[in-house]
Amino acid sequence: MLYAVICNDKKDHLHIRLEIRPKHLEYLKSLGKTLKFAGPFLDADEKPDGTLVVVEAKSPEEAKSLAENDPYAKAGLFSDMKIRPWRWSVNNPEEA
Known part of the structure; x- marks a missing residue:
């Protein structure tokens, strides 16, 4: 099942985002085909x-764990986080 992780940054936290970005990108790349x-x-x-x-992810809990381990989340960047099941209906490259 696919899960969309939707996060909003805390106000005036752009400096945190920029500082943590390299770790965030490294984390995302480490997810391989999960991402x-x-x-x-x-x-x-x-x-x-x-x-x-x-x-x-296999479950909402697994998706939540992946999201919470993102360096952005660990750094306290987000004001909120929603995790929702999602279906890729159009232009899914795995169906091409």
């Missing part, structure tokens, strides 16, 4: 202010 895609949400000035990560 389907990821990227930041952008504010009106096109500065990152949140995160979208889609992972394949």
